[in-house]
Amino acid sequence: MSSIGTVASAAAEKGTPVQQIRVLLVEDNLSDMELLLRALRRDGFDGEFDAVQTAEEFAQRIRTKSYDIVLADYNLPQWTGMEALEMLHQEGLDIPLILVSGALPDETAVGCIKRGASDYILKDRLARLPAAVRSALEDKKLREERERAQRELAQKVEELARSNRELEQFAYVASHDLQEPLRMVAAYTQILGEKYRGKLDEQADKYIYYAVDGAKRMQTLIQDLLAFSRAGRGTERSLTDGRVAVEQALSNLTAAIRESHAEVKFDHLPVVLANHSLLVQLFQNLIGNAIKFRGIDTPLIQIAAEQETGQWIFTVADNGIGMAPEYLEDVFIIFKRLHTREEYPGNGIGLSICRKIVEQHGGRISVTSQEGQGSTFRFTLPATEPEFQPGHTL
Amino acid sequence: MNNGEVEILLVEDCQEDVDLTLHALRRENLANNIMIVRDGEEALDFLFCRGPFADRSFEKPPRLVMLDLKLPKIDGIEVLRQTKSHPRTRIIPVVILTSSKEERDLVRSYDLGANSYIQKPVDFDKFRETVKQLGLYWLITNQAPLSNGVKRVSEIKR
Numbered sequence: 001m002s003s004i005g006t007v008a009s010a011a012a013e014k015g016t017p018v019q020q021i022r023v024l025l026v027e028d029n030l031s032d033m034e035l036l037l038r039a040l041r042r043d044g045f046d047g048e049f050d051a052v053q054t055a056e057e058f059a060q061r062i063r064t065k066s067y068d069i070v071l072a073d074y075n076l077p078q079w080t081g082m083e084a085l086e087m088l089h090q091e092g093l094d095i096p097l098i099l100v101s102g103a104l105p106d107e108t109a110v111g112c113i114k115r116g117a118s119d120y121i122l123k124d125r126l127a128r129l130p131a132a133v134r135s136a137l138e139d140k141k142l143r144e145e146r147e148r149a150q151r152e153l154a155q156k157v158e159e160l161a162r163s164n165r166e167l168e169q170f171a172y173v174a175s176h177d178l179q180e181p182l183r184m185v186a187a188y189t190q191i192l193g194e195k196y197r198g199k200l201d202e203q204a205d206k207y208i209y210y211a212v213d214g215a216k217r218m219q220t221l222i223q224d225l226l227a228f229s230r231a232g233r234g235t236e237r238s239l240t241d242g243r244v245a246v247e248q249a250l251s252n253l254t255a256a257i258r259e260s261h262a263e264v265k266f267d268h269l270p271v272v273l274a275n276h277s278l279l280v281q282l283f284q285n286l287i288g289n290a291i292k293f294r295g296i297d298t299p300l301i302q303i304a305a306e307q308e309t310g311q312w313i314f315t316v317a318d319n320g321i322g323m324a325p326e327y328l329e330d331v332f333i334i335f336k337r338l339h340t341r342e343e344y345p346g347n348g349i350g351l352s353i354c355r356k357i358v359e360q361h362g363g364r365i366s367v368t369s370q371e372g373q374g375s376t377f378r379f380t381l382p383a384t385e386p387e388f389q390p391g392h393t394l
Numbered sequence: 395m396n397n398g399e400v401e402i403l404l405v406e407d408c409q410e411d412v413d414l415t416l417h418a419l420r421r422e423n424l425a426n427n428i429m430i431v432r433d434g435e436e437a438l439d440f441l442f443c444r445g446p447f448a449d450r451s452f453e454k455p456p457r458l459v460m461l462d463l464k465l466p467k468i469d470g471i472e473v474l475r476q477t478k479s480h481p482r483t484r485i486i487p488v489v490i491l492t493s494s495k496e497e498r499d500l501v502r503s504y505d506l507g508a509n510s511y512i513q514k515p516v517d518f519d520k521f522r523e524t525v526k527q528l529g530l531y532w533l534i535t536n537q538a539p540l541s542n543g544v545k546r547v548s549e550i551k552r
Binding site for chain 1: 410414417493495514516517518519521
């Protein structure tokens with residue numbers, strides 16, 4: 001480095017809080033440099049001030065030490081301040097650079113700013129320098145914070161996706177592995193009950209009955225949980241005729257339909273890109289629910305679909321008992337029930353599976369209802385693209 | 395076990411499951427001649443009349459093998475493969491009785507010649523019904539394969 005070297009730091013004048021910074025000066029004129037430092041110190045800056053003259057010195061400095069800011073003259077004997085800016089870019093350093101120079105042609109000054117200089121200060125207007133330095137440092141800080149926030153966000157998204165996958169896997173494995181020991185509990189309490197019924201006392205019979213009943217209910221819950229986690233696993237999509245899916249759902253519900261004399265009406269239903277068996281299950285759960293929660297009238301269920309920008313909106317409307325508005329969101333939560341098991345059997349799994357299926361297909365599901373006035377379930381599925389017409393294979 | 399005649403070979407490592415199966419068979423009086431082995435190696439020794447079962451005879455094969463897939467030492471699939479690939483043992487009916495839900499286990503089992511594949515029902519009543527039907531079908535309804543004429547003669551004499 002040249003004889004200019006490191007300028008000793010000095011205490012700031014007055015009582016303003018001193019900001020410590022590391023400055024690299026690119027300047028060949030000693031008295032200009034003095035003026036520059038004075039301007040900074042007067043306004044509350046202090047710290048390390050290194051100075052260089054040539055491009056080689058500059059390169060060596062920026063590679064060996066980290067600076068908060070570079071203050072560069074534009075016109076130097078062998079090079080220009082703009083070249084210093086290029087060198088910073090080449091080294092991949094995000095250090096703000098302020099040009100401190102004599103009068104420059106407007107286009108040169110504008111060109112420098114366009115190519116990344118933070119500011120341009122005239123040597124005879126040095127009073128503006130501290131504010132420019134502050135602003136450049138502030139910009140850099142904001143830039144870094146934004147980048148960090150973006151990095152953190154991307155990381156959070158990735159973590160969330162991973163923890164979701166793990167949770168799915170956990171639910172599946174846990175319910176699968178819980179099933180075996182529970183099978184033994186259920187079987188052996190049942191054998192106990194059969195073998196010793198009436199041979200102990202009334203209490204014992206009752207307790208054994210509770211144990212058997214509890215184990216059986218837990219088995220159903222675990223099977224439901226497995227069904228729920230399986231609903232997230234069917235990822236194969238094919239062109240599926242909504243009508244065929246509904247017909248298959250109806251055929252699976254034959255007994256319930258016959259017993260309740262339910263009437264199910266539907267006309268045109270579109271072909272959608274979906275997992276066939278999941279779509280059948282979706283309709284089956286919705287229609288099954290409509291029948292289960294019927295009112296005193298014969299159940300009437302209407303299924304329809306209409307197209308809206310980029311998606312199909314399916315509706316499954318019934319004339320059943322409906323539900324109070326405050327529960328409309330809750331019904332899609334797993335194991336959430338609005339009625340006692342005595343009133344309506346079930347574990348509250350059906351609609352949560354529906355939501356999972358719909359969301360897996362990129363759609364949404366909702367319900368509108370009034371107590372005693374039936375319910376209308378609405379779900380969306382993405383419309384197939386024009387080239388996905390029946391007959392085409394994907 | 396009367397005079398070495400085994401009707402059912404139950405290959406199952408889990409004692410609770412052994413007891414459940416025996417319980418279900420006993421209710422139907424089908425549990426008289428059952429041999430229980432706890433791993434794949436023992437199952438193969440029994441089926442191939444060797445090791446501790448060297449005094450057994452190929453002339454008197456079990457009428458049914460109930461085979462679990464997850465077994466210590468040698469797994470059920472390998473027991474099935476060896477049983478079904480040997481001319482002296484391949485006529486023995488083998489029913490896979492497993493808690494596995496893996497489709498490839500099912501496909502592989504039939505591919506290797508399993509006579510039936512049953513997933514253990516989780517519900518105990520259904521399990522009991524399944525084992526009962528299995529026992530009734532293979533021991534009573536189904537006509538047992540005869541390894542050779544000698545056995546037929548001995549049976550007629552009895």
